[in-house]
Amino acid sequence: MSENFTRKQSRPSRLRTALVGTGYIAEFHAKAVRNIPGIELGAVCDADLKRAQTFAAAWNVPLAFSSLDEMLENARIDCIHLLAPPDLHHGLAKKALLKGVHVFLEKPMCTSVAESDELVQLALQNEVYLGVSHNFLFTDAFEQLRNVVISNVLGPIDQVTFNHLYELAQIRLGPFNSWMLRSPENVVLETGPHLISALLDIVGTPKIVSVLADRQMTLPAGQPVYRRWRVRADVGRTAVDMTMNFGPGFPQRTIYVRGLLGSATVDFDANTCVVDQRTPLNMDLDRYRRSRGIARQMREQARSVLSRYVFGKLKISKAGTPYQNSISASAACFYSSIKTGRPLDGRIAGDRGRTVIQTCAEIIAHANLVAKPAQTAPAVAPLACTPRVLVLGAAGFIGKELVKHLLSAGYCVRAMVRGTGLSPDEFQTDRLEIIRGDIRNKADLDAAMSGIEYVYHLAHAQCKTWDEYRLNDIEPTKLVGEVCLAAKVKRLVYTGTIDSYYAGAKAGTITENTPLDPNILRRNYYARAKAAAENILTAMHREQGLPLVIVRPGIVIGHGGNPFHWGVGRFTEDICEVWGDGDNKLPLVLVADVAAGLVNAIEVPQIEGHSFNLIDAPLLTAKEYLSELQRLAGYPLRVTPTRIANFYLSDLAKWVVKMAVRHPDRSRMPSYSDWESRTQKAIFNCDRTHADLKWTPASDRQRMIDEGIGIALEPWRQAIA
Template sequence: MINNSTNRRAAISATAPIRAAIVGTGYIAEFHARAIREAAGVELIATCDANFGRAKAFAGAWNIPRAFDSLSKMMEETQIDCVHILTPPDLHFSLAKAALEAGVHVFLEKPMCTSTAEADELVKLAAERGLYLGVSHNFLFSAAFERLRAAVHAKELGPIDHITFNHFYELGQIRFGPFDNWMLRNPGNVILETGPHLVSALLDLAGAPEALSVTADRKVTLPNGAGIYRRWRVRTTVGRTAIDLNINFAPGFPQRTIYVRGLFGSALLDFDADTCVIDQRTPLDVDFDRFKRSRGIASQLRRQALAVLARYGLGKLKLVRRGNPYQNSIQDATAAFYAAIRNGQPLDVRIAGRTGRDVIGHCVGIIEASAIDVSVTMAARAAADRPALAAPPTVLVLGGAGFIGRELIRQLLAAGYGVRAMVRGSALPLDEFASDRLEIVGGDIGNRADLERAMPGIEFVHHLAHAQCKTWDEYLANDVEPTRLVAEVCLSAGIKRLVYTGTIDSYYAGAKTGTITEATPLDPEISRRNYYARAKAAAEDILTEMSRGRQLPLVILRPGIVIGRGGGPFHWGVGRFSENICEVWGDGRNKLPFVLVSDVAAALVRAIEVPGIEGKSYNLIDAPLLTAREYLQELQRRGDLKLSVIYQPIWKFYLADFAKWTVKVLVKHPDRIRKPSYADWESRTQKAYFDCTRTRTELGWKPASDRQRMVDEGIGVALEPWLEATK
């Protein structure tokens, strides 16, 4: 590997492609991968993630030649010119420093670092090595911001009197987790994470803010004990310009805007719509002036909205190298970074490392001016802080930090079992259980060594873990094959019973079904169903074959639409929710297969207690008690909400899906192999009747079967965290 920065700069100045790599394969990695592919003269040659399975799946999805589980190994085995660091912010400094010391250019996602001291060190190191250090303040490259920026810098609005920045966007992690996310470990981290969007725009439009007045309120205490402030109001000045920054992370209508008022006019930017309209006087009399300006604003909005839609559509068809506004902004920021490297020019000030450092400095200033207590950070509770185990655990729960898993652990402990929960990340979601019969261990179900370390003393295994994936290859790598591995390790360990949690989604449950029992086969057309249903069915097939051929002691449980404590009240089993809109699957008049999470957990406990049920499967659905219409009525009444409910014919969902698939075929998208299925969409109506007589009889299962309890626990209790978040 070339470690000399002079040689590296010389190599890049030649005609050979710039060799790029990605570190961290989370949500933002797809946007960067696409941006790298669209950048002229750049080649994406490697990726790495601490979870090697995730790195391999990402590399496969994007046809990246190499995948690694560490940056050091990647730099040792490949020749990389530039690395995009897309990990959680607390890892930015160490990874960027290692890359710079190895002579590699660095492009960081915001925030650059978690302190100005770290940022200063990176800026100095890059300068000493003659390397480029960039920070992706991608909002500054949106088409709307480019228009606003040009107007302000060209003084079209005259001297600027006031700028208002609004970031009203719910932070879903506050209500739904994961609560061990870096952003939620300290009450100031939300500003370091989100603040750069506003502060970078402020610096670019007006300059460095002066004295700050900050109010942080609407505090909420998370399940991990951390205190998070959901509303921040910042007032400052830059010379003669007054500045307001407003941030609200609570539920509400999303709005990310910048309003600029100048002597000669005003401008309003909407980041989400990617529009920027300018309002200025005309030579007409007052009344005609108002009319002319209103029409002008409407005309600007119409033209820009059509342009945004056209870029998105043409981008999908690959007729232009554009996409949605967010993708475009990342793409343009990335292109600017590589153009500077290729041409040996200074970085655009919007993405320069020095600007990234200044952004962090002003974000830290906001936190300090708020006077909130940031002295205590929330980290995973050390094992020494937990109660000593009263007895060795006999039940292993995989996926215990999830919705059903937490309720299962609660009931296992109440029943007197010793429980070991294996978690992939932090143990914070399980901090509510301070029990001397609960042991928490770290591990990944896709890692044999982790599973084997979790098995000693275990008699029963509950497998509830599942991955969040987008492609079928990802589901195979992160969900199906790990389930096979779990079964293999269970066989080797000689456990008494493996209880696998599947889903009724693997059945076809449309109008033509009639009654479904455990004797009903899973959907014979499962290969055309949604990937989640298909992955669960594939895992069941593997486990069932191992049960028949290798005597794996297996029991399968398939819950219905699970609601209750710890779950989201806006359940997609009812319809597709988007803000205050719910598109119901069909007419919403049939009773849906609801079941309370407490009743699901009770069945899971019974599944390790009842003898002689190996090789059997059980469906977990309560008596038919609520339709989608009734559920939504209760949801609105108890939440004091007004939802826009649309009873959408299934053919509309299908046609929209078919249109998207047609585009995928035209552009040869990797996901084009799955042709849309009308039956898959129609199955979401859940018009089948589930007969769970066998479950009730053989497991001795007694679900609520009471409408009032279903409404109280399934809707009322689930709504409580949401209502608390809106206060």
């Protein structure tokens, strides 16, 4: 047991906790907290205040803050779940510990041993708990393995093999500016704790024998990344092999343990643990009995996993997915110690987290990575001209291509991005100014408008609920329109989507004069949000003279895009469920042609108030696209044309469950028309776009294949090379 525990005698009967960071993982922690009696989720904070407020509203949390300092000053908080990026863990945790607040960290604990040591000492000095959520150790499967090892069922252990074979999609698709990809060792600090925490728990502290980091590739911003790490280590007489492979391929996260008396295999993705031991029977009967035993274990555990998921969805139990259950169990373990005053379970104790980071550091040191020379921030060269064009959303797939085309056309460009996803190194020019800003912040937009004549609005948020779309997509678009009016820009170009049309079998021919789907309120949130934003801007054009041009790109493919495009079908590893029969030509368009059309949208005179559909000639069906994708990728896909009714009925079943359990996002009843629109059986006539916008796309089948699929596959090819 860890010595990292509180000595305070006074423990409140009800604890108020807060989440620091409201990204992807926050929802899992919020659910975990809500499932623990005596714990109140009283506040959230995020550097992005609007995101914190949106999260707080969705989870009915009373308080939202933009900084930990502000939250600690203005709210009574007993504990925090620290869910910020790893490089912020040390500084934020230190502040909380010094205030006497318990801290529950998402892994990795910190980015260095020294930082981890300081936090452990601060927790002891301030008599508060410091935990690290090594949540994989609380899955049902690992709990079974742990019990098998502790009870000596397998006898002395002589071999443990860890496989983390799971694509890190950011390497191929971005964002390339995340902490995890900022330096080549960070992938070990990010992923390694899952494996190392399990190793420490079932065997002990390893002595690293050798490390090979290979399959190196260079990311767009120039930083290297190693897609495979192979580690050999010893723990006494036990040999340890560990493989982390971040390239594409069949996903598999397993632990294999071999002992003198048998073996056990954990599959984290299936949440199963299978034990294999000899029987007293002769060899042939023994093999049969063991195979039957393995099958029985798999069958029983698979049923258990499914039943827990179903009962959780129906609110019959608090169980959920294995991943959610593991986080819930890890958090419950942390709070149990706080309530009882007992030491933390060794799996989540701060000193264990420190040992995990130390082992990660030893693995990195043994890899002998070529050290990058210390770099100072490059001097920002003065711009050759004053920016006249502002691109909002310049770090995106279309945004980067647009910036490239604008620069080629001789414009001086200002790109406003939220993060660091756009680098001057990608363009090598003195006519591009990159600024940080948020389209939800009027002050940022006002500052970005200085000297600007033309504005492109390509930014959009990744949202799950309608409230999130309203707060992060629709209202910011209205703000962009208002700022453009105040700045008296010459033109605002807004990118909508053809998804806002109904494009199913009954659509017929769609032109620029075709109204958006009259049943848009029943459509998916993305299509609906884009339509709502268009309506707001169109009203501002009509009533206030906003110089607006709307463009609606089709299914955009090409350099920088994902060739496994959901406009073609629903992809899951090597499976593609085609929307319908897949026999009709799709409204495809190359990203280079979209960018060319967007440049024309500020150059062609007297087109304010018009909308344009950027779609090439009908060149490829979904089946033809997928055939070429397989040929160029060099591997087979399982292509399954799927009846729209199948997608609809599955969605309807989920909605029925949401209604039964009063899920917060239950207001939109599934629409068959929405699913059927994905077949894109409509005929798009873009004659007016060609004539009025002076736009001439490729209209070349081979170029569509070579650029749209072949070039887009290049990062994928590198990832598997």
